[in-house]
Amino acid sequence: MSDFKSLPGFREFYPEALAQRRFLFQVWRQVAVRFGFREFDGPVLESLELFKAKSGDEIEGQLFSFEDKGGREVSLRPELTPTLARMVGAQANSLKKPIKWFNIGDNFRYERMQKGRLRCFTQLNADILGEAGPAAEVELISLLIQTLQGFGLGPDDFYIRLSDRNLWMLFLKSRGFEDAAPRILEVVDKWERMPEEAKAKRLIEIVGEDGSTALRKAIDGFLETKSVEDVLSTFASASVKSDLKVQIDARIQDWEYLTSGLEAMGLSQFAEMDMSIVRGLAYYTGFVFEAFDRAKVNRAIAGGGRYDSLVKKMGGPDMPAVGFGMGDVVLADVLAERGLQPKFVSTIDIFAVIGSDVERPIALSDINLLRQGGFSVDYSFKSQAFGKQLKVASSSGARFALIYGSDELEKDEVTIRDLANRNEETASRSRLLSLLREKLG
């Protein structure tokens, strides 16, 4: 074993593993293009400030950051969104709206690795910018669903949890918790995992002893919300000021637009309203959603949401935005568990079997022509028995073996052997290329 190991959390891809990896990318790219998204990319290394500005100092401990030789504080990107927001912001006026972009790229986090979590992972990011209404969410969530379907995953395998930070804010306002709302959402984010006493304690810290019981009841009640009808009844029971009422009604209309849009696409079975999703990061402003593995609780395959203020924060104009990310690590695990990761066999078109060093120059000449002609051709580097070479030919996955023996070359011919059915025919070397073009189409 070598003393030079790869770094923790960084993977090596041998050809077979790389083939599987490229399969993921291929499906990602194919579906995104089908939805009219355009591929872009940004730098892998950015200034540390870019990520600190967006996510806050707390995140810094997980950044893969260091000082470069010019004394700059830099970081490998932990996510693509800040870069995207900056890029779009810089050319916002000249870009056609809505902007539908996607990226497949490596991201980095410096943290302890575990299942589904490495220090270098690849994410599909898909974002729509310049569309403030829920039509963008319909498009993005349907892209997310169709992508997962593209891998053979169905409604028994995953579902989308839909939530809404905006609706949470309106709800908390309507119950009189407006000022503490951001801090309350932080608690809601961890609600499922928190022990009872911890919940009570945190709520008292936030709103004090008096309000905490009512708040507790409100949160538990709102978490039960499973449909637009539930939302309606939640707010119907509350007496709220008229300007707030207008906002709530507008938001309910957005929800109706979103759910009916997904229904029209035939995707209702995949989507569930689940207000427990608020997503940790502060930059989400509206709808948030996650794709969950049905087989394992608490395993998110993808997640995203709306971040309407980020482009402006990155120095651009006001520009609404929504997007999601899907990592390759969890996805590959999910596919492997379900046997949906195809087995890739490398194949070539033609394997040349060369009788001896006498025939070799002629064979090499043909091999080069066939390769120039677009065929993938392989051959044995050293002289070996015919049987041995045919064995190699067969395990190479080639469709045809070309046999360059002394008998054939006397007549300036080669034997074309179909490796599947073992039929042979002879062909003159001058016709070889056109004949193989017919056979291999």
Place this chain on the structure above:
RNA sequence: GUGGCUGUAGCUCAGUUGGUUAGAGCAUCGGUUUGUGGUACCGAGGGUCGCGGGUUCAAAUCCCGUCAGCCACCCCA
């Protein structure tokens, strides 16, 4: 960052209460086979038993440390 479990060949694993030169299957390479391939047979290469220290006449085996991996927390863009 915290805790638990696990490290023997490329892979999956044997290896007895500590006792000769650490094994098997698969894989790889070579041969049986300079004119015909999925089988078969024969053979070869491949290991500092994760690494370092300790106990012992003797350590893959027992002890300590360390590194790595897995799992659960924490966190999750």
